[in-house]
Amino acid sequence: MKKRIVSVIALVSIVLFVAFSIQPVSANTINTVPANKEWTIKFTLPVVESSLTNEAVYVLNEKGEKQAVTLKADNTFVYVQPPADGYANGQTYELVVTQKLLGQARKSQKSIAKPYSMKFNVSNSYEVVQFAADGTKKVINAYNTFEEASQNLQDNEGVQLNGKVLKMKAGYVATSPSKVTLLYKANTLKDGNDYAGVQNNTLLHYVDSTEKYIEVAVGGQHLFVKHEDVTLLPSIQVPEPTYYTPTEDGLKLVIYRPHTNMHEVINVIGSNPSFMKSGQKYYSSDGFTFYDAAGNFVGEAYSYFQYVSPRTVSPYTAEQLDQVVLDRLKELEKQSPTTYKDASKNSRLLGIGATLKEIEEEQHINALWILSLAINESQYGMSCHAQHNNNLFGFNVTDSAEKCKVGGNIGQSFYYPTVKENLAAFTSSLNSYYLNPVNKSSFRYYGAAFGNKMVGVNVRYATDPYWGIKNAGHMYRLDKALGGKMYQQYELAITSQNYVNVRKGPGTSYDSAYQYLLEGTIKCFDKMPLTISNTPSTDSNWFRLISELPDDREDVYTRYDNVRKIVTY
Numbered sequence: 001m002k003k004r005i006v007s008v009i010a011l012v013s014i015v016l017f018v019a020f021s022i023q024p025v026s027a028n029t030i031n032t033v034p035a036n037k038e039w040t041i042k043f044t045l046p047v048v049e050s051s052l053t054n055e056a057v058y059v060l061n062e063k064g065e066k067q068a069v070t071l072k073a074d075n076t077f078v079y080v081q082p083p084a085d086g087y088a089n090g091q092t093y094e095l096v097v098t099q100k101l102l103g104q105a106r107k108s109q110k111s112i113a114k115p116y117s118m119k120f121n122v123s124n125s126y127e128v129v130q131f132a133a134d135g136t137k138k139v140i141n142a143y144n145t146f147e148e149a150s151q152n153l154q155d156n157e158g159v160q161l162n163g164k165v166l167k168m169k170a171g172y173v174a175t176s177p178s179k180v181t182l183l184y185k186a187n188t189l190k191d192g193n194d195y196a197g198v199q200n201n202t203l204l205h206y207v208d209s210t211e212k213y214i215e216v217a218v219g220g221q222h223l224f225v226k227h228e229d230v231t232l233l234p235s236i237q238v239p240e241p242t243y244y245t246p247t248e249d250g251l252k253l254v255i256y257r258p259h260t261n262m263h264e265v266i267n268v269i270g271s272n273p274s275f276m277k278s279g280q281k282y283y284s285s286d287g288f289t290f291y292d293a294a295g296n297f298v299g300e301a302y303s304y305f306q307y308v309s310p311r312t313v314s315p316y317t318a319e320q321l322d323q324v325v326l327d328r329l330k331e332l333e334k335q336s337p338t339t340y341k342d343a344s345k346n347s348r349l350l351g352i353g354a355t356l357k358e359i360e361e362e363q364h365i366n367a368l369w370i371l372s373l374a375i376n377e378s379q380y381g382m383s384c385h386a387q388h389n390n391n392l393f394g395f396n397v398t399d400s401a402e403k404c405k406v407g408g409n410i411g412q413s414f415y416y417p418t419v420k421e422n423l424a425a426f427t428s429s430l431n432s433y434y435l436n437p438v439n440k441s442s443f444r445y446y447g448a449a450f451g452n453k454m455v456g457v458n459v460r461y462a463t464d465p466y467w468g469i470k471n472a473g474h475m476y477r478l479d480k481a482l483g484g485k486m487y488q489q490y491e492l493a494i495t496s497q498n499y500v501n502v503r504k505g506p507g508t509s510y511d512s513a514y515q516y517l518l519e520g521t522i523k524c525f526d527k528m529p530l531t532i533s534n535t536p537s538t539d540s541n542w543f544r545l546i547s548e549l550p551d552d553r554e555d556v557y558t559r560y561d562n563v564r565k566i567v568t569y
Contacts, residue, residue: 032121032162034146034211035086039095041078045103045110049073056100059093067093077190087122089144094119123162131156131168131234146211156236166211166227171234172241173204173216173225174258180463181230183223183453185522187213195223195522196453199463201259203242205285206232218465219453220286221524233258243281244290246272250476251569255466266466269473270569271487275299287452287469288566304568305479306472307449307456307492309531309546310369310435313360315485318353321371324481325349332380340382347381348392348419349374355420363427364550365435368486370427372475373450376467390416395426431550434461437502437514438549440523448548449529455494456529488568491532493543496564498526506542506557513547513556530563 041057052073057080059067070081080095087093097116102109126149129137137160143149149159150167158168175181180197184190189212198204198218204225207215213224214232240263242256250268257264273290275298276282282290288302316324329347332340344350349371356367377393378386384404385391389412396414409415416422433444434457446459450468453459458468479486500516516525530545533555537544543563547556 032123034126034161035089035122036082036145036211037087037120037122038082039080041080041097043076043078043103045105046075047073047078048102048104048109051100051102051109052078053100055098057095057097059095061088062092089122092119092121125161126166127160128153129158129160129165131158131236133236133239135237137165156234158232158234161211164227165232165234167209168206168232168234171206171232172238172258173206173214174231174233175202175204175225176200176229177259181225183216183218183225184213185223187215187224189213189224189226193522196459197463198453198465201257202465203233203238203256203258204230217285219455219459220288220527221454231258241283243283244276245281246276246278248278251276253466253469253473266470266473268477269469270303270305270476273299273301273567273569275301286454301567301569302492303469303472304488304492305372305475306451306468307494307529307566307568308490309448309529309548310366311364311448311546311548311550312366312486312490312531314366314368316368316482318357320482321353321356321367322351324478325353325371327481328478329380340380343380343382346387348378348386348390349381352419352423355423359423359427363431364553365427365430368475368478369450370423372471372478374423375474375478376471385414386419389414390419391422392419393422393426395422395429430457435548436550437516440514440516440518440525446523447528451529454524455527490534490546491565492568493530493532493563493565495526495528495530495562497562500525500528500558500562502545502547502556502558504554504556506537506539506544510557513549513552530558532565 052071054066054071057071057078059069059080061067067087068083072079072081095118097112099111099115102111126143126146127139128141128143128149130140131137146159146166153159153167153169155169158165160166175198178200180199182197183195184193185195186193205217207217207222209215209232214227214230215222215224238256238258240256243254245252245254247268251270251272253266253269255264255266276290281293282298283293284290287306289300290298292298326344329340329344329349333343356370359365359370360367374381374392381392385394385397388404388406388408391397391414394414401414402409402412416425433439433442435448436445437448439445444460446457447455449456450471451458452468453465456468458465461467476487495516502513502515503510504513516528518525533544533546535544535555537557541560542557543560544555544557547554
């Protein structure tokens with residue numbers, strides 16, 4: 001996932017990218033801000049603190065008078081805090097950065113190439129609005145401060161500034177209609193705390209918000225987003241959000257896309273949890289804790305194939321894998337004759353069973369796990385990159401890469417002469433970065449499972465928060481068609497401690513195989529997915545686990561109190 005950085009950010013901060021020669025990418029005017037606005041300016045070089053004076057950076061009022069702002073430097077950031085009494089309501093100010101500000105470039109200091117200035121208007125009109133089901137809102141009061149406006153909000157009420165909703169009693173958060181929205185672990189919203197990104201037009205669960213940030217529930221934890229990246233939607237304006245519903249065939253997921261007001265139906269993703277009633281709708285921000293329409297908690301259950309280890313071994317032969325793919329392609333040709341025209345003849349998934357079994361043996365990655373991922377990423381082997389670049393996974397296709405060409409992008413890093421070479425390169429990368437606990441310091445490692453936006457490959461591999469459960473759904477349906485020999489064949493668990501040592505034997509005298517520990521990490525190593533071995537442990541105080549290591553097929557162990565077993569569906 002490639003981050004998209006906005007050069008000027010309203011309401012929270014302004015970010016200027018400088019080469020010291022300070023040269024902002026954009027000088028967009030931010031029209032209106034609150035009286036207590038703090039500006040954040042980012043540079044590409046550390047700021048020389050001694051150069052940060054009111055001659056180098058300052059704010060002017062309409063009379064050209066410098067304001068009593070407070071300046072602070074923190075490495076590459078400069079913070080311009082408002083006067084003690086705030087800016088005057090209804091007035092226009094100008095933020096100025098001069099060539100007297102210096103940046104530290106190794107042993108030398110550099111000044112900016114030319115001055116930078118930006119005007120802004122100040123308004124203290126925080127309005128309390130009442131939301132209606134038709135998407136409109138009615139102003140019912142106005143206050144001088146956000147805090148005053150936020151007190152005693154009633155159902156279907158919120159606080160807005162200049163027409164943008166900043167806070168509400170309850171509801172949802174819609175990510176940008178066109179770009180990836182960054183999630184942050186801390187409400188400071190600073191670099192280094194960016195946890196992952198979420199794709200455009202996605203609905204997240206709202207928790208709370210201030211003027212500077214919005215708190216959301218996603219993937220099993222609370223994270224933070226910037227106001228300018230999202231839109232707040234009160235509950236009354238989202239009558240049918242994303243939900244799960246049990247059917248005769250199994251549990252289905254229906255995803256709501258807020259900006260297009262459409263629902264995306266995901267086929268059966270697993271069996272129906274025992275606590276769900278047929279025909280009812282259930283809601284979850286993480287896919288494993290479920291609530292009814294009244295908001296009552298009804299149960300916890302995890303999607304089995306979403307969290308089972310890819311280090312397990314599939315019981316199916318190459319021929320069986322090829323046949324189940326062919327059967328599915330023929331079904332798709334009948335269901336969607338335009339989209340899947342001649343899929344049973346042209347899909348790049350045809351005949352890869354032998355390669356998948358080789359990978360399972362050599363790379364120690366479950367053949368059905370890889371096949372499910374390939375189906376999801378390549379539209380059953382019919383995507384442009386699959387058809388013309390022999391690339392089943394969009395591997396090495398970045399946001400800036402040239403578009404897929406008919407005939408192939410020969411010479412590009414995402415072109416492969418054969419599908420077999422693509423499979424080999426992709427699975428090798430998975431083992432190096434996404435699935436290997438020895439490389440836990442890699443920004444891509446979050447645990448060996450498809451996972452969600454908290455743990456697993458989904459965190460950094462895909463911005464779609466439902467990517468992991470979509471893969472799991474494919475795996476569930478393939479396994480069911482093949483006789484269901486893999487489904488719930490293992491007990492699953494998650495870590496329950498901040499530090500978990502996994503050893504080569506059931507006791508502290510055995511060497512450590514790997515650890516879920518990394519100082520200063522933002523990763524949830526206390527919630528990592530585990531697959532319990534079917535071979536009983538010889539010590540009741542130690543769990544016997546399927547090893548995550550790519551080169552070691554021997555089971556590993558961890559203490560009983562490090563683990564919490566989970567129910568799966």
